[in-house]
Amino acid sequence: MSPSGDEAHPSLAISAADRPTVKTRVLFVIPLVGKANCRSWTSVCSTLQQTLNCITRQTCENWHVFVVCNEIPDVDVDQARTTFLICDLPLKSERPGARSLDKQKKLHFGMIHAASIQPDFIMFLDGDDRISNRLVSFVANHEDTEGFIITSGYLYQPGSRWLVRLNQFHLSCGSCYLFRYRQEEAPTSMDQSRDDFWMIKAHNKAVRAHFEARGARCVEFPFPAGIYMRGHEDSIRNWFSKWEKDSRTNRLAQLRNSLRRAARFLLRSVAVSESHEAEFGKLRQIDDRASNG
Secondary structure (H helix, E strand, O other): OOOOOOOOOHHHOOOOOOOOOOOOOEEEEEEOOOHHHOOOHHHHHHHHHHHHHHHHOOOOOOEEEEEEEOOOOOOOOOOOOEEEEEOOOOOOOOOOOHHHHHHHHHHHHHHHHHHHOOOOEEEEOOOOOEEOOOHHHHHHOOOOOOEEEOOOEEEEOOOOOEEEEEOOHHHOOOOOEEEEOOHHHOOOOOOOOHHHOHHHHOOHHHHHHHHHHOOOOEEEOOOOOEEEEOOOOOOHHHHHHHHHHOOOOOHHHHHHHHHHHHHHHHHOEEEOOHHHHHHHOOOHHHHHHHHHO
């Protein structure tokens, strides 16, 4: 892979004429899984479309999106503010941790190209998560900070009509922070070690500690600003199915723990409403179509 994809893919380069004339507040970098590494490319494209839609619906339009991918997905985009960055990563790997490494490399690649946009802040956003349509507006009105953290948000399981409130969203979801972009602190080549760039390798649970270690001010969003999309683990059905598959030892203790988690789930659940969908994009309609398909 070349340090910059412009030479290999001139049609995807950002020319001076194409660069935003207004300072970009937020650059979203979405590392998209490759077709060779997913179970359903159609599903990946459909899910990405909804993530892109929630960005397009921002009340403040001062944003840009990089979708870093192996091949261009079949999605509709705001062409003026969306750039597909094609990177020639290996198409398929069965090695443990290969998907995580693929993601890190794509974030690295996206940060190199951020120099062409010169944003105020960068947010790494998974291609299946959602953000509030108020996020960019809030960032634009709070410039005196080094970053932002989403501490309050929701968990959503496709097929459900319920959202689960997460009061420590940043401990569950990686799409939870924005950091101030400085070109001198960003990578310029894929040959550079990712260990030198904390924002690429940082686990979401350690992000706050990275800001604090640098003595940097970090602002929490005062409203639920993200939805963590998960298809397993946190639904009542899966809690109990996992319990049923466990060994019969400590069955009573397992049942007690499952009931406690189910109770917490119910206490933190809210029905998906029109206001949620106005803020984060369609949830129920998409799932209804998927279940009927």
